[in-house]
Amino acid sequence: MTDSRMALRAEALESLLTEKGLVDADRIDETISFYNERVGxxxxxxxxxxxxxxxxxxxxxxxxxxxxxxxxxxxxxxxxxxxxxxxxxxxxxxxxxxxxxxxxxxxxxxxxxxxxxxxxxxxxxxxxxxxxxxxxxxxxxxxxxxxxxxxxxxxxxxxxxxxxxxxxxxxxxxxxxxxxxxxxxxxxxxx
Amino acid sequence: MDGIHDLGGKHGFGAVNPEANEPVFHERWEARVFAMYLQLGGNLDRSRHAIERIDPISYLADTYYGRWLGGLETRLVEDGVLSQSEINERARVLGAHSDDRVAARPSFTRGHLPDEKQSPDRLGTAERPLETSPRFALGDWVRARITSVEGHTRMPAYVRGCIGQVIGLHGGWVFPDRHAHGHGEGAEHLYTVRFATEALWGSGGEEDVELSIDLFEPYLDMVDGDD
Incomplete structure (x- = not known):
């Protein structure tokens, strides 16, 4: 799959999981910042x-x-x-x-x-x-x-x-x- | 399973291609997929097996986080968290074409049971102290079994049938071959085994190279004096 198709697929999963309360967008942002900045x-x-x-x-x-x-x-x-x-x-x-x-x-x-x-x-x-x-x-x-x-x-x-x-x-x-x-x-x- | 993921020793992949000043994530979606995985937690061995079951062409084409995405979608569908149709419909609403291939996904699901219980912490250790004594001791010569299983295993094919020496004892750890299939943790003793390169590749290896790898007790047999 191209990056844009994978991006859509990932967005579909994230939006459904968010609606079901299984993931939290703020926590996703925190995790990404943490691995970008603090882990290396x-x-x-x-x-x-x-x-x-x-x-x-x-x-x-x-x-x-x-x-x-x-x-x-x-x-x-x-x-x-x-x-x-x-x-x-x-x-x-x-x-x-x-x-x-x-x-x-x-x-x-x-x-x-x-x-x-x-x-x-x-x-x-x-x-x-x-x-x-x-x-x-x-x-x-x-x-x-x-x-x-x-x-x-x-x-x-x-x-x-x-x-x-x-x-x-x-x-x-x-x-x-x-x-x-x-x-x-x-x-x-x-x- | 004898899948494309079991890459050790395969020929034909060409030069290693390092990237200068590589970012942690190349694309926003890669980071979102990584963070969703961590947040959802669950059985790491099943997650790995979901990735191994991706068809070989997609496994190679979709890159690392593309494989995570496919594995994640598989787990969510197989666990009944999301349905395939609601994922497809949501992707379509977000702009996917109806003929877009789904995330790289296995088509073969026989024998994959849901977890008995979800582990709340994916990063929790898989070390499990065992009452039983390890069968092998430091210095023992062991042979990796010649087995080819359809399910998950952490014994790569390139050590099959090869003789090496136990150089590390690590106690009990969750046995992925069982845990990936919903059959409990079934902890087994784990060893580091060292192989001479000649034992793995015959005369085709390089000079003065050794390989050390972590192998579970059920993968190994004792080599006796007659071998």
């Missing part, structure tokens, strides 16, 4: 910056991601069990959901289109190195690429490696440099 990769970036500066927090984050992010008070859902996987010199992690498009909303926001499209979902489990190259990310041959297919209700986030030259920078500066794609695992952060 800037939340995950806070977690990453903290982990880079605080070894105790990093250890807690890797041991129990859900408990560790609790103190940030993020909402937005899809982190009932968050598993954070760390990129190291020997391992590069990348996350996908081949069956639908599961994604840790509360820390990364709603997923980008490419994450939901067939090309990424079909290919990254079979040829992750080739897919990463299309993102400009070359993983050395002696580094294992670890793909995580989020097929149940566990959600995955990558803790990217910090470029050495960033050491000693403030939390806010570090957080501003952490990209969404580095937390999905399709990008490596560079100086």
């Amino acid at each position: 990769p800037m939340n995950g970036a806070q977690v990453v910056a903290r982990a880079w500066r605080d070894a105790d927090f990093k250890a807690r984050l890797l041991a129990d991601g859900t408990a560790a992010i609790d103190e940030f008070g993020f909402s937005g859902g899809q982190v009932d069990k968050l598993v954070v996987v760390e990129n190291t010199p020997g391992t590069h992690n990348v996350v996908v959901c081949t069956l639908c498009s599961c994604y840790p909303w509360a820390v990364l926001g709603l997923p980008p289109r490419w994450y939901k499209d067939p090309a990424y979902r079909s290919r990254v489990v079979r040829e992750p190195r080739a897919v990463l190259k299309e993102f400009g990310t070359a993983i050395p041959g002696d580094t294992t690429v670890q793909v995580w297919d989020s097929s149940a209700e566990i959600r995955y986030m990558v803790l990217p490696a910090m470029p050495l030259s960033w050491a000693g920078q403030s939390h806010d500066i570090l957080a501003s440099k952490v990209s969404r794609d580095s937390m999905i695992g399709v990008q490596v952060l560079l100086d």
Whole structure:
């Protein structure tokens, strides 16, 4: 269907559900504003910056991601069990959901289109190195690429490696440099 | 079900196409559909299955929120909340042509029962502590069962028959294969299983790649020493 036809169909459903008192237009507006403004990769970036500066927090984050992010008070859902996987010199992690498009909303926001499209979902489990190259990310041959297919209700986030030259920078500066794609695992952060 | 949604390992979809400075929602209707879904709540596994039942051509053509829209319409009709004729009539009044195709919708509905009860909070956790012990332990070698079910499952086809190692124990979780069909939560133990790329793709995979995936206990058999 074209966008205009889908827009009509969505409007038909919303008007009928509103008349039956099953949805509320003001609450729909609030939800949309919330996900547009408050839920996004800037939340995950806070977690990453903290982990880079605080070894105790990093250890807690890797041991129990859900408990560790609790103190940030993020909402937005899809982190009932968050598993954070760390990129190291020997391992590069990348996350996908081949069956639908599961994604840790509360820390990364709603997923980008490419994450939901067939090309990424079909290919990254079979040829992750080739897919990463299309993102400009070359993983050395002696580094294992670890793909995580989020097929149940566990959600995955990558803790990217910090470029050495960033050491000693403030939390806010570090957080501003952490990209969404580095937390999905399709990008490596560079100086 | 062996549907188009089960995309892992399929060939032919071409390059990944990232969009620079992508907005959260591209169209107003996408945001409305997303927010309606959240507000209505209900059984997430049934919602996923409603999307999987969309015909393959529409699944690919209608994009992510178009699939949500089709899945939502299906659920509302199958649950008796709205009738198909009142949706069609309302769309027509709003300007749809009478020959417009409806939202991408499954034509096959056998075996899909209404929920026993509606969950008020779609974002509530599906974790369910179990009294029973998990059948598998960390380090165990397991084989994903070769099963092809017509209903909902969260075991993608590309791991069928493959041998991997248990690397994570997650306790009990609502079992989607039952829950999606109105047969209760039927919680099962959930594991993370790691496969070498050779186990999945033979010699066709890339060098030095591993894949980890979350699989429920009924999907798995123990691999004994004779395997």
